[in-house]
Amino acid sequence: MNDALGSPQSVLVLGGTSEIGRAIVRALVGERARLVVFAGRHPESMDGVVAELRREGASDVEAVRWDANAVGTHREVLGGLFSEHGRFDMVLVAAGLLGDQKVDEHDPESAAGVMSTNYVGPAAAMLVVADLLRAQGQGSMVVLSSVAGVRVRRSNFVYGSSKAGLDGFCQGLADSLVGSGVRLMIVRPGFVHTKMTAGMKAAPLSVGADEVAKAVLAGLRKSSPVVWVPAAMRPIFAVLSLLPRGLFRRIPG
Ligand SMILES: NC(=O)c1ccc[n+]([C@@H]2O[C@H](COP(=O)([O-])OP(=O)(O)OC[C@H]3O[C@@H](n4cnc5c(N)ncnc54)[C@H](OP(=O)(O)O)[C@@H]3O)[C@@H](O)[C@H]2O)c1
Numbered sequence: 056m057n058d059a060l061g062s063p064q065s066v067l068v069l070g071g072t073s074e075i076g077r078a079i080v081r082a083l084v085g086e087r088a089r090l091v092v093f094a095g096r097h098p099e100s101m102d103g104v105v106a107e108l109r110r111e112g113a114s115d116v117e118a119v120r121w122d123a124n125a126v127g128t129h130r131e132v133l134g135g136l137f138s139e140h141g142r143f144d145m146v147l148v149a150a151g152l153l154g155d156q157k158v159d160e161h162d163p164e165s166a167a168g169v170m171s172t173n174y175v176g177p178a179a180a181m182l183v184v185a186d187l188l189r190a191q192g193q194g195s196m197v198v199l200s201s202v203a204g205v206r207v208r209r210s211n212f213v214y215g216s217s218k219a220g221l222d223g224f225c226q227g228l229a230d231s232l233v234g235s236g237v238r239l240m241i242v243r244p245g246f247v248h249t250k251m252t253a254g255m256k257a258a259p260l261s262v263g264a265d266e267v268a269k270a271v272l273a274g275l276r277k278s279s280p281v282v283w284v285p286a287a288m289r290p291i292f293a294v295l296s297l298l299p300r301g302l303f304r305r306i307p308g
Pocket of ligand 1: 069070071072073074075076094095096097121122123124148149150151152153172199200201202243244245246247248249250251252
C-alpha cells in the first residue's frame with residue numbers, strides 16, 4: 056500500500072531500462088519500496104540494476120519482457136504481472152523514444168515509430184493499468200511526459216507532438232480516475248542528462264535524473280497532479296504558451 060506520504064511498497068516500471076525510471080526507483084527503494092518489476096524490451100540488460108536494488112534493500116526485484124508497441128499483449132502481460140504479484144502501489148510509465156527529427160520529418164515509418172512509442176503504446180497500456188488499479192481500489196500512475204509537449208516546437212515536432220498527445224491523454228485519464236482511489240501524476244521534465252540526450256547540447260535549466268527523482272518523490276508526498284522539473288519550467292512555459300506563433304517560432308532550439 057502507498058503510505059500516508061504517497062510512498063509505495065511495490066512498483067512496476069514500464070520502460071524498465073529508462074535512466075530516469077531507474078533513478079526514481081532507486082529513490083523509492085531508499086524510502087520503503089520492496090517489490091520492483093522492470094518491464095522492457097531487453098530484460099536481460101537489466102541484471103545489473105536488479106542486483107543493485109537487491110543490495111540496496113529491495114527484497115523482490117525482477118525484469119520481464121514488455122514492448123510498448125505490442126498493444127495486443129498489454130492486457131495479458133500487465134494483467135499477468137498484477138495477478139502474479141498481487142498488487143502494485145505505483146506504476147511508472149517511462150518508455151519513450153526521442154527519434155531524430157531531421158530524419159523523422161521525411162520518413163513516415165520512422166516518425167510513426169516515435170509517435171507510437173511515446174503515445175499510442177503507453178496510452179494503451181495505461182488503459183489496462185487504470186482498470187487494474189481501479190480493481191485494487193488504490194494506487195498511483197506516474198507518467199514521464201515532457202515540456203516538449205506543452206508547446207510543440209518546429210525543431211522537434213515529431214517527438215513533441217507525441218508527448219502532447221500523451222500529456223492530454225493523461226489529463227483526461229486522471230480526471231476519469233477521480234473518486235476511484237487511483238491517482239495519476241504527470242511529470243514534465245525539461246532537458247535531462249540521460250542516454251536519450253547523450254551527445255546533445257544541453258538546453259538551459261538542464262537537470263540530472265536524480266533531480267527528476269527528487270521532484271517525483273516530492274510530488275507523491277503532496278499528491279501533485281503535475282510536476283515540472285525543474286520547477287521553474289512551469290512559469291517559463293506559462294509565458295511561452297502565450298507567445299504569438301511568429302514570435303515563438305523565432306526562439307532558437
Ligand atoms: N531525457 C530527457 O531529456 C527527457 C526529458 C523529458 C522527458 N523525458 C521522457 O522520460 C522518459 C524516460 O527517458 P530517459 O531520459 O530515461 O531516457 P532513456 O534512458 O532512453 O529511457 C527511455 C526508455 O524507453 C525504452 N523504450 C523505447 N522503446 C520502447 C518500447 N517499444 N517498449 C518498451 N520500452 C521502450 C527504452 O528501452 P530499450 O531501448 O531498452 O527498449 C529506454 O530505456 C521518456 O519517456 C522520455 O521521453 C526525457
